[in-house]
Amino acid sequence: MTTREMGVDPRELDDDDLFREMRHLHETRTDTLLHGSDDALEHHTIRTRQLEGEYLKRYPERDVDPERLRSGARLR
Incomplete structure (x- = not known):
């Protein structure tokens, strides 16, 4: 399947469009x-x-919620 068949190349999407596409999926x-x-x-x-790969490229230092880590889960 070509990128064209998959939709707009994620690198061409601005942040708002990238987030909208990810939410929809x-x-x-x-x-x-x-x-x-x-x-x-x-x-x-x-x-x-x-889309998620593009997000991770743009935000490699994204805000990770400590509650979503194993250590956070163990504390609960």
Whole structure:
């Protein structure tokens, strides 16, 4: 599948568009998993990896919630 078939290259998206695209994919993930074709699920997975990968490139020092770490979970 080419980048064109997957949508706009994530590197070309500004931050607002990147966040909007990621939110939409996360909103539709369960429905795609439960009811989508194998091709739709593969497309969804690839696109999610593309967008999340771009996010991580832009924000390598993102704010990690200590509660989301194993050590934080152990303290609960």
